[in-house]
Amino acid sequence: MSVASTLEDIRSKEHDIDKYLYLRNLQRQREPEFYSLLVQHTEEILPYVYTPTVGEACQRYHHLPLVPRGLYLDAGSKDDFLALMRAWPQQEVRHAHFEDHMQIQTWVVVVTDGERILGLGDLGTGGMGIAEGKILLYTAAAGVDPRVCLPVFLDVGTNNESLLKDPLYKGIRKPRLRGGAYHEVVANFMAALRQWQPHVLVQFEDFANHNAFELLNEYRANACVFNDDIQGTACITLAGLLSALRATGKSLTEQRILFYGAGEAGTGIAELIAIALERRHGLTREEARQHCLFMDSKGLVCASRTDLQPHKLPFAHDHPFQRGLLDAVNTFRPTALIGVSAVKNAFTPDVVQAMSSINERPIIFPLSNPTSKAECTFEEAFKGSAGSVLFASGSPFPPINTDGVTQHAAQANNAYVFPAIGFAAVLTRASTISDEVFLAAAEMLSHMTTLEELSRGIIFPRFSAIQTVSASLTAAVAEQMVRAGEGKGPPRPAGQSAWEAYVRSKMFKVPLQSKL
């Protein structure tokens, strides 16, 4: 079947979940065609293999007619992880590019324990769907060979009552492991990976707040790891902010940024903003953090609160407590409002209106995923601000038509950056991944739209250009990694264009060779 007729088949399916299932089958049965479709029609296909549809797939995972693709590791097998990795079928297939040129095998692993899937909470082993969805982006966006991409689910139990009662649920029917027992499972997993392959990049995905921060802090100094929700989301959001500032002509130092939601995404973004203010504008980290204010489910995160989790403390400033978002907007007069709360409709018309009366071009980013959790829609932000908004959402919104002009919503999704950063780490066999990498990638991405596009609110290149964007980003990040001594690999091209040529030469070319 040709790619065109397959695309027609997909378009003819009424429900997004049926498109998702069709695409999974295609991947299993006609892999070359699947990857051709994904790479050639990324913008159209992505919403069905990734957010928002992947959210529904994770919620219904055990009831859908699908064959899991990723590696399932349960806590009870914690001493056998290495054997299970070695038995994983796809590892028999060698990565031809790397064998030819670098004599190494280096793998990409996306791992989750399913406790915070998008904004949907604990979905138990249904979280396998997010690891399987994210890993596709490595090939679709950055050109990583799918044969070295491994989605992993670590089953440590679930606290989701309805899953525990569901007769079709296949995961461990026990409450989640916590504390030492939990960390031992992850430590065994990381140790097994080290023994399994000479170099592996590990992307932590959709862990709950406490574990997300703890695991990142535990492994980042000595392993090639990053947390996509803390660091990937921070990178794309800072890029969006810097891009929006090119449109307003203002500096990052002039911004007051109000976050609605204070989980790993929010505080990850704020910390990267603080790093940017510190390293590029000379503020101290403490001064820099004052530019970011948080609201959580109880109200303003402020110094008088005694109920704050550790990751919120750096942002608990000396301000009077406020309960409601509208009050906070009117009091602090933010230049930017960032939604990371998973609370649908939290950005009410009043809030959008207040942001617009304070700012000539209000920056409003409802980032919660999937689309059903977004704090407001593109249309609400656009119309409520009389078109002045600089908007980006986490999941895609359809374009809107005003006065005969089609307006496209920018999508500040970490998919713009994690594949490129990961690919750079793979190519250079990075030992670690520093904050500077995320900062540099954000800065570079923020310059990828023209001033004319920015004036029309287009703050990112379209997803249809993702391979070009990723090639440039991968090159810049790889160069930065080698310069900083984090990248240990043999490539040493001089300058961005030589790096870009090198990266392109290493990108996976579809369709796959017949040997697969």
Ligand SMILES: O=C([O-])CC(=O)C(=O)O
């Ligand atoms: O998966 C996405 O679309 C972005 C993300 O990491 C999340 O929401 O957890």
Ligand SMILES: [Mg+2]
């Ligand atoms: Mg995530």
